[in-house]
Amino acid sequence: MQFDIIEKGQYTIVQINEGRFDAKLAPAFREQLEQVKGNIRDHLVLDLGQVRFMDSSGLGAVMGAYKMLRNTKISIVNPQKPVTDLLKLTRMDKLILSHPTIEDALAPTA
Numbered sequence: 001m002q003f004d005i006i007e008k009g010q011y012t013i014v015q016i017n018e019g020r021f022d023a024k025l026a027p028a029f030r031e032q033l034e035q036v037k038g039n040i041r042d043h044l045v046l047d048l049g050q051v052r053f054m055d056s057s058g059l060g061a062v063m064g065a066y067k068m069l070r071n072t073k074i075s076i077v078n079p080q081k082p083v084t085d086l087l088k089l090t091r092m093d094k095l096i097l098s099h100p101t102i103e104d105a106l107a108p109t110a
Contacts, residue, residue: 002016002017002018003015003016003017003018003029003032004017005036007039007041008106009041010041010042010043011041011042011043011044011045011106012036012039012040012041012043012044012045013045013047013102014033014044014045014046014047015047015049015050016029016046016047016048016050016051017050018050018051019050019051019052019053020051020052020053020054020058021048021051021053021054021055021058021061021083022053022054022055022057022058023055023057023058025058025061026057026058026060026061027061029058029061029065030061030064030065033064033065033068033069034068037068037069040069040072041072042072042073043072043073043074043075043105043106044065044069044072044073044074044075045074045075045076045077045102045105045106046062046065046074046075046076046077047077047078047102048076048077048078048079048080048083049077049078049079049080051079051080051083052080052082053082054082054083054086059086059087059090059092062076062092062096063092066095066096074096075096075097075098075099075105076096076097076098076099077098077099077100077101077102077104077105078099078100078101078102079098084098
């Protein structure tokens with residue numbers, strides 16, 4: 001799985017550099033998060049801007065991160081329409097907020 005992990009203040013940004021987040025990549029994502037979970041800051045930002053397709057396995061991996069990091073805020077940034085539609089269909093958009101940009105996700109909430 002191609003991705004970058006960026007530490008920025010109290011945020012950890014995971015940028016997924018794949019077009020598909022599916023059964024082939026979900027186990028690697030889970031494994032990598034398991035390895036770095038002790039270093040993840042207060043807010044995990046998943047940049048899905050390059051992900052054009054996500055299936056139930058990818059969705060399950062994101063949900064697994066949500067459960068694993070219970071005391072960590074998680075946001076999704078720059079999701080493409082198919083990913084946004086899947087999040088809405090499964091109502092995960094109620095648990096994990098989506099933002100158009102990283103800056104929007106990192107902005108303090110009023």
